Amino acid sequence: xxxxxxxxxxxxxxxxxxxxxxxxxxxxxxxxxxxxxxxxxxxxxxxxxxxxxxxxxxxxxxxxxxxxxxxxxxxxxxxxxxxxxxxxxxxxxxxxxxxxxxxxxxxxxxxxxxxxxxxxxxxxxxxxxxxxxxxxxxxxxxxxxxxxxxxxxxxxxxxxxxxxxxxxx
Amino acid sequence: xxxxxxxxxxxxxxxxxxxxxxxxxxxxxxxxxxxxxxxxxxxxxxxxxxxxxxxxxxxxxxxxxxxxxxxxxxxxxxxxxxxxxxxxxxxxxxxxxxxxxxxxxxxxxxxxxxxxxxxxxxxxxxxxxxxxxxxxxxxxxxxxxxxxxxxxxxxxxxxxxxxxxxxxx
Numbered sequence: 001x002x003x004x005x006x007x008x009x010x011x012x013x014x015x016x017x018x019x020x021x022x023x024x025x026x027x028x029x030x031x032x033x034x035x036x037x038x039x040x041x042x043x044x045x046x047x048x049x050x051x052x053x054x055x056x057x058x059x060x061x062x063x064x065x066x067x068x069x070x071x072x073x074x075x076x077x078x079x080x081x082x083x084x085x086x087x088x089x090x091x092x093x094x095x096x097x098x099x100x101x102x103x104x105x106x107x108x109x110x111x112x113x114x115x116x117x118x119x120x121x122x123x124x125x126x127x128x129x130x131x132x133x134x135x136x137x138x139x140x141x142x143x144x145x146x147x148x149x150x151x152x153x154x155x156x157x158x159x160x161x162x163x164x165x166x167x168x169x
Numbered sequence: 170x171x172x173x174x175x176x177x178x179x180x181x182x183x184x185x186x187x188x189x190x191x192x193x194x195x196x197x198x199x200x201x202x203x204x205x206x207x208x209x210x211x212x213x214x215x216x217x218x219x220x221x222x223x224x225x226x227x228x229x230x231x232x233x234x235x236x237x238x239x240x241x242x243x244x245x246x247x248x249x250x251x252x253x254x255x256x257x258x259x260x261x262x263x264x265x266x267x268x269x270x271x272x273x274x275x276x277x278x279x280x281x282x283x284x285x286x287x288x289x290x291x292x293x294x295x296x297x298x299x300x301x302x303x304x305x306x307x308x309x310x311x312x313x314x315x316x317x318x319x320x321x322x323x324x325x326x327x328x329x330x331x332x333x334x335x336x337x338x
Binding site for chain 1: 233234236237238239240245248249252253255256257258259272273274275276277278281282295296297298301302303304305308309310311312
């Protein structure tokens with residue numbers, strides 16, 4: 001696993017015209033999905049998958065409450081949409097943006113899909129599976145770890161969650 | 170988490186007439202799903218969810234290849250089917266039978282769904298997430314661990330996988 005600071009990743013861009021590495025832009029889109037999820041009464045988490053030419057191939061917010069499906073996390077929904085639409089269970093040249101640190105279910109799915117880079121916003125000490133808990137990508141049995149960029153628009157992503165749960169109380 | 174030997178669980182049956190705890194019977198059904206998965210070119214893993222009255226509420230085999238979806242493991246499919254059909258993201262009084270030790274994605278989904286008991290067949294030292302790798306239910310951040318019964322029809326479950334992969338080589 002390769003860890004970069006937020007300042008490093010712009011230089012990785014091989015397609016500057018299409019903003020492949022414009023993390024803020026894609027995280028903005030993920031945040032929009034998170035806000036929409038909140039209006040549906042869902043925990044506000046949004047995700048986006050972007051291919052190597054900078055095209056958004058899938059975007060979604062949580063749908064757990066709406067679908068009564070505990071697996072309907074934003075990351076799962078975009079992986080399912082992008083892989084089935086792309087005709088391959090692998091997203092080797094794609095990057096995934098998500099407003100919250102993925103849980104161990106989603107982190108594993110990201111690994112199975114061979115996602116190239118994972119950008120996430122807020123950290124999740126209670127249920128995260130990347131930098132917390134089972135640290136899925138650090139497991140010797142993990143066959144693929146994406147490059148990880150964490151803390152992208154962190155305060156906006158976490159504020160959204162904080163306000164949502166404050167209202168629920 | 171409570172661990173039982175295969176000899177313990179028959180005594181847990183509160184509904185003897187409907188075979189709630191007839192693990193062999195339900196694992197047989199999961200094996201049938203696994204065999205059917207193999208005929209579709211899928212890794213032969215099958216799963217079944219049974220409610221507290223012994224009714225099978227969902228059954229499925231892997232669909233990763235067919236759907237090009239890396240998350241389409243048998244366990245995920247039955248959880249998605251049972252929760253959406255039941256109108257609740259929780260399966261608190263249900264048991265899940267699967268022919269192979271769940272990976273960390275599926276183990277986490279099983280926890281999210283609050284599955285009561287998990288019965289699995291073959292052990293998976295390479296990719297399992299229950300007794301191997303991240304040991305999801307042993308994580309301090311895991312909020313719900315099912316009761317676990319492992320090694321049910323183990324040799325038949327693992328033979329099926331071994332033969333499938335031998336043919337692939």
